Amino acid sequence: MKNVADLAGVGIKTVSRVINREPHVSEETIARVRRAAEQLQYQPDIHAGNLRRADRRTDTLGLLVGSVANPFSAAVHRAVEDIALERHVAVFASSLDEDPERELSSVNAFLRRRVDGLILTTIQPSQAYLGAQLDQGIPIVFVDRRPHGIEADTVITENAEGASGAVEHLLAMGHRRIAYLGDDAKIFTARERKRGYLDTLRRAGVAPDARLMIDNLDDEAKASAAVADLLALDDPPTAIFSAQNLITVGVITSLRSAGASTRVALVGFDDVPMAALLEPAVTVVAQDPASIGEIAARRVFDRLDGLDEPARDFVVPTRLIVRGSGEIRPS
Amino acid sequence: MKNVADLAGVGIKTVSRVINREPHVSEETIARVRRAAEQLQYQPDIHAGNLRRADRRTDTLGLLVGSVANPFSAAVHRAVEDIALERHVAVFASSLDEDPERELSSVNAFLRRRVDGLILTTIQPSQAYLGAQLDQGIPIVFVDRRPHGIEADTVITENAEGASGAVEHLLAMGHRRIAYLGDDAKIFTARERKRGYLDTLRRAGVAPDARLMIDNLDDEAKASAAVADLLALDDPPTAIFSAQNLITVGVITSLRSAGASTRVALVGFDDVPMAALLEPAVTVVAQDPASIGEIAARRVFDRLDGLDEPARDFVVPTRLIVRGSGEIRPS
């Protein structure tokens, strides 16, 4: 900046004024400073400026999602980026990988870099450790999973209701033996979806069968193996409710190779790529990751703009997409 | 930091030493400082420190990909993140959206935040504007597309060769009327893949037919419409080479709805989600996005560690995955 000032024959503060588009600088001076900056390829250092600036904004945001490679997370990320771009805010993106340590290290990495706000998917049993930052005015919005030990804005899918819808759909098709395949019960969404499944069965007077409920399915291969086990049962399920997108893919693969894909009904939670082009096409309870990301990002910026209201829960609706696999009737 | 120093009853520099794990501090003092830092919830400001530090590293990296929501880009991103994590480097991720303006604004956003290195997918006709940063010691690695007007490390897929492989495969199945469906020719990968297609046809003595080559397909819908047009031709193609993943999806949809998916052969460039589960399963020339991301990230860090050798071209191999759609013979 000093170099630019010297070259333009002005003081350092004038350069600062021009760069920050502050008023009270003559057109001519502005032009001269701009020319000098151009010539020296001057790039202002945002961090040096923010050191002394009143609001201390870094125009930066930290985003922690399940995995940047997962289609659901990627869609959330994209939505956040689009909103952030409008405000010239850059986003740090990280993957959680369901690792509690990673939650902590990512959050700390964000905080040391003085992000203006945080959008987080979490796995630690408690997020109370973030209370200080929240009080300190750093907006935090939790996405996809509800936090514990802290009151903060949260944007989640209507997990239990969506799962209920899926199970009701299968019940309406005449199924009574409906299997549940889900993630680790440590994960908020897995618990909620299972709750929806159980409640709906009970409401319908169907006694849940422990042999038809399988948890801890954290990859496709495990889901496939679980389906093989289910089909080998004396009285196998006539329908499957798969509570997560990767699990659904594993279920489809396994059903296919057992030749059971047109016999056993399937409804998945969260949409699956190419679902409409599969045979049978896959009926799903679709989430709306773009809305989740958008709502979360807007909330962060609203708070940054001074919004001061109690923490709020945003629940994003799901949508049952009927495509074929969920309309197979029990034989 | 001053507060921590006061609370611990030491000088500010001692706190700095403890935080940065510098030697020559007594165990006892370390313990005292740590306790004070804990108590005050002290978070060092990485940017303030880097202002004076000799190497001026921000432990931050800028990544620009096609779109964070595209599976190919997402896989590149994930690989970069994994490598960066090992070094406690955070990554800013942005989407290009094939918009030249966005390339410039993203790069500038990264630069103003003083990233240590850049991994970029570009669309501007020239990247000469980055010469100054490169000379200044900021490592830049171009991924997926070769830059122009600048000598820098580049990691790309063997586009022309992969396309050749696809077309040779179709020729070997007996096809002579092979259509090409591709992206905007402004895009490096689209040009390269088309070149591979054309060269291979010519080598085989097949005269390219302009009516069978369609460019500028930048979404699924356009690809679908293009296929419909092709099928309406007097002598329609017996095979299709689709040069990009979104286009392949559009082609499949269209072929399906025309009832031609088991009659017209298809080989896609870049793998498609669920490809193995479709009917027929989709033969593709698979790329290796994880390797691309990993090589690019390692290269950035090698340069940051002082590696000083001429810019290099890394070409990542493709792999033909035979699944069914590409093995349909002409009727």
Place this chain on the structure above:
DNA sequence: CTGAAAGCGCTAACAC
């Protein structure tokens, strides 16, 4: 409309 001086939170260089 413009500039000089102080200071943001930290590290470098040097003293003790």
Place this chain on the structure above:
DNA sequence: GTGTTAGCGCTTTCAG
């Protein structure tokens, strides 16, 4: 082993 001083690149404050 520990503290002091200067200064990183910028904004703030205040004087002109």
